[in-house]
Amino acid sequence: MSKERPTLHDVARLSGVTPATVSRVLNKKKKFSASEAVRGRILAAAESLGYAPDLAARSLHRQSSQIIGVFTSPQTHVAEGINEMLLEGIAEVLHASEYDVFFNLTMARRHAVPFWRFDGAILLQSPPSEMVDELDRRRVPYVCVNERVGKAVAQVLADDRMGMRKAVEHLHQLGHRRIAYANARATYLTHYSVAERHETLLETIREFGMELIQGHDVPFCSGTDFLRGAVKMGKATAVITYDHPIAVTILGSAYAMDLRIPRDFSLICFNDVFPVSLLPPPLTAIGVSGREMGRTGAGLLLNRLNSPETTTSAGEIRVAEELVVRRSTAPPGFGEQ
Amino acid sequence: MSKERPTLHDVARLSGVTPATVSRVLNKKKKFSASEAVRGRILAAAESLGYAPDLAARSLHRQSSQIIGVFTSPQTHVAEGINEMLLEGIAEVLHASEYDVFFNLTMARRHAVPFWRFDGAILLQSPPSEMVDELDRRRVPYVCVNERVGKAVAQVLADDRMGMRKAVEHLHQLGHRRIAYANARATYLTHYSVAERHETLLETIREFGMELIQGHDVPFCSGTDFLRGAVKMGKATAVITYDHPIAVTILGSAYAMDLRIPRDFSLICFNDVFPVSLLPPPLTAIGVSGREMGRTGAGLLLNRLNSPETTTSAGEIRVAEELVVRRSTAPPGFGEQ
DNA sequence: GGGCTTTAAGTAAACGTTCACCTAACTATA
């Protein structure tokens, strides 16, 4: 009973064959046939020794680690937005193809870019730029999911134009004409969704002949200040927020200021994630299937890995955003006595 | 300009020395001295080729992967509770010691336990039991953080007894005498915190001579039902919830039933995480530093890795839970006209 | 200038797995 990990050699010795044979039997090689007796001995020996292949040795020989790296910003919390669902979709597809998924927690690492040899990578929101450069330099194929950086094999993005259009359309149908927008916080401004949502907002408002209250183009800061300017003074009857944390903040401020939703204003937020469906009132939200985005991205990466000679980019894939109507939106003045 | 990754041999050829010398220079071996000229040539060659070591080869030779696996339940969302903060603390400490952290997304994988050779592991909430068995079988040292399973080198747990005591004490000081408890949902019942919180609740209530409303011992299900039984019929003046999603649900139900917090009842929840501080009203909560729990666990694992001969368990470490008072708790009847 | 230490770098084996290539014994066919 040694303390060392058993190797192929140990299994081979115990079953009276060579390591090569053991390897072939254990890997179920198609081109290889072994007698039932030998196969049985090998399997029994492997089982009794508790043999498991050394993946470092396997990677070295195969020149491929079967690991996909997933990178995101040191500041981005997994919990925020749809990152978690993205991860689930990604893992689901990659695991099915025998890849391991290495979700990289690089935060504290200063200069040393972790240089594990990934067969490929998936970039989520705001990956460190040194990481992107490194992937380019090593020619590791990668796709971006919910992000747009570097020379990705493909990018999978949420269709924010569709989402914003649905939000404005919904408010217009309810009869709203004066709308306020709580833009992203200052720390988010580089993400593609910030510009796309804002641009589409401006377009759609114009198209429907609605009015946009001042303050839509500055980063969100304080819920109280926002509501004072937008609802109390600006007379907005509806508010769209860039994301769900902002919506929660505004909801809290609204109660503190004795504003009721949807009586005093309707509220729509982007991101249909915890806790928007549980809040008082449950919020109408623009959501996207993070799982599908993740699956799509992972699938595109697999395609490239399976045919490395390809050099064309699969380009930009958009995943539809849906409007989920809940109780935070209603016609202006709804429920007033 | 070949497409292949450069190896030590390439760097050696370009700088006119042997691979061994390159390895020693690049790894800054203390015992080894190279002339400035050679050192310079090697560094320049490595830089110009974009050399990076093959970690599979390195792992193979060193018999150590410098990878720590982190495992949790396929069902547990990273976003839930303090898992994310745990990860941050874990990564912070392990990265500082040159370990990579492999957060394992094992969900979809049916039978095949991913058998990467980890130097060690950290188990978060409800890791798959096959994984725990496998770690035991391979004698990979691991610690549990916010969980208690297997034969861990150590366990780092939140001091839930302290937390519950603080919650009840706080309510008692405010003058509450009739308290209701929204227990965990049915899917959580195996976690150590469920029993500890409930037991301590019973103890403390008795100790302070308070009354506990019926329903504290069944899994939480519906916010409306709970409030009807506990507050409307049971006349509880304060509610403690097992976790923050339950608190959010109850908050939503309360508004729907026209109950106001803290006027009609006070509310305390466990887990001081998003969005409890932003809700209307911000919730009084029992929190624990996930970061510290993570750091502690990672530190204990490192100790073991650095002195593998140790066989004693570091046992159970408890991290203090703190009460954060916000506006959801007040004396009974507070603000009534 | 002979013996000693230090410096600077080369040599070769080892880590565990896989696979192209080989061999020896059987089997089937003409």
Add this chain to the structure above:
DNA sequence: TATAGTTAGGTGAACGTTTACTTAAAGCCC
């Protein structure tokens, strides 16, 4: 029964890095 084909499994090199051991030259002391 000679030939070809198949079956069962062995041989040895290779993947890229590290390191114990060795070597050759230079420096030092008397």
